[in-house]
Amino acid sequence: MALPAQDRRTMPAVVLNDLDHQPLEHALTRLHTLIEQHGHLIVVCSTAVPVAVTRRLHTLRSLLESDRIALFQPDLPPLGVAVLARQLRQLASCDLGPGVLACAGRLLTHYIHAGAVLGSVARLDRVPVGLKAHARSWVPGSQFAVAAHPQPQLVRVGPEATLDGPEFGTWMLVAKGQLPSDWAGSLAKSWNVHGLRETPLPAESPQWWGTGRMVEFCAHLADLSVLYQLVTSVRKGACHWCGMDVIGDRCVFCSATPPVYEPPAPLALEQRTPA
Structure with missing residues (x-):
């Protein structure tokens, strides 16, 4: 899902729809055209996309024999992935090289607080769920507040229920599924966010969270100057x-990590027998 631009400087997104269903030649031509137009391509996608999509992306990168394509699947819920992709689009208007911009995704992930209000956790496998929570999932009307990132949390929704949130100023984005709940708005107040906006639910969210009865939320940094300062620091x-x-410690384009240099072994002192 491509979120609307945050400001006039935000670069437009290219959505690679039906990548695993279209003929390989068509997908190959499209990616080649994008690389020729823009120079480098950073592909950000959720871990909840079908395996066929991920396999197709790696196949296309291999066939193009290009080191100008970075494939990035952050460990975030789908709404968090969409937010991160927009942050990278914001930074793409700045004087950052493609390698720094791609690596910025790994850095900015740490500043995203993502979760959801769920009507059931019976099929949730992204966050540890205890037996009591599983049992309560079968009670009609039960709702659970779950934080998936940066630290897993799970509480049953009630008057005193809350989740640990960010210790810095954020905006909150809310995507409503099939669960009637206003608890995310109450959470936004307890987290003292600067503001709350709504957006459609990403297509991968029901698969990621194990249910369509949900309201997904994501607190994030929205100011371009703050994002730029974080990256350039x-x-x-x-x-x-x-x-x-x-x-950082990994190139997103070639996946190389810095080499580890072992210190040379100390030279053994030659013992001489006095004459």
Whole structure:
């Protein structure tokens, strides 16, 4: 899902719909055209997409023999992935190289607080669920508040229920599914967010959360200047494999990590017998 632009500088998104259903030649031509138009391509997708989509992306990258395609599947719920993709689109208008921009996704993931209000946790396998919560899922009218990132949390919705939230100013995005609940609005107040906006539910959300009876929410940084300051405050280096400027400990384009250099073994002193 491509969220609407946050401001006029936000770069437009390209949505690769039905990638696993269209002929391979068509998908190959489309990706090649995108690379020729923009130079580099950062593909951000949810871990809940069908395996065929992920396999097709790796096949296309291999056939194009291109090191200008970065495939990034963050460990976030679908709404969090959509938010992260928009943050990268915001930063794409700044003076950041493609390697730094791709690596920024791994950095910004740590500042996203994502969860959902669920009508059942019986099929939830992304967050640890106890036996009591499983049993209560069968009680009509039960609702559960779940935080999937950055730390897993699960509570039964009630007057005193709450989740630990961010310790910095955020905006909250809410996507309503088939569950009638206003609890996410109460959570936004307890988290002291700057504001709350609504958006359609991502297509992968029911698969990720194990139910369509849900309201997904995501607290995030929305100010471009704050995002830019976070990224540029990290020391930049060159990937030893592809030479691209990167931040962090992994290049998202070639997946290379910095080499580990072992210190040389100390030289043994030659013992001489005095004459």
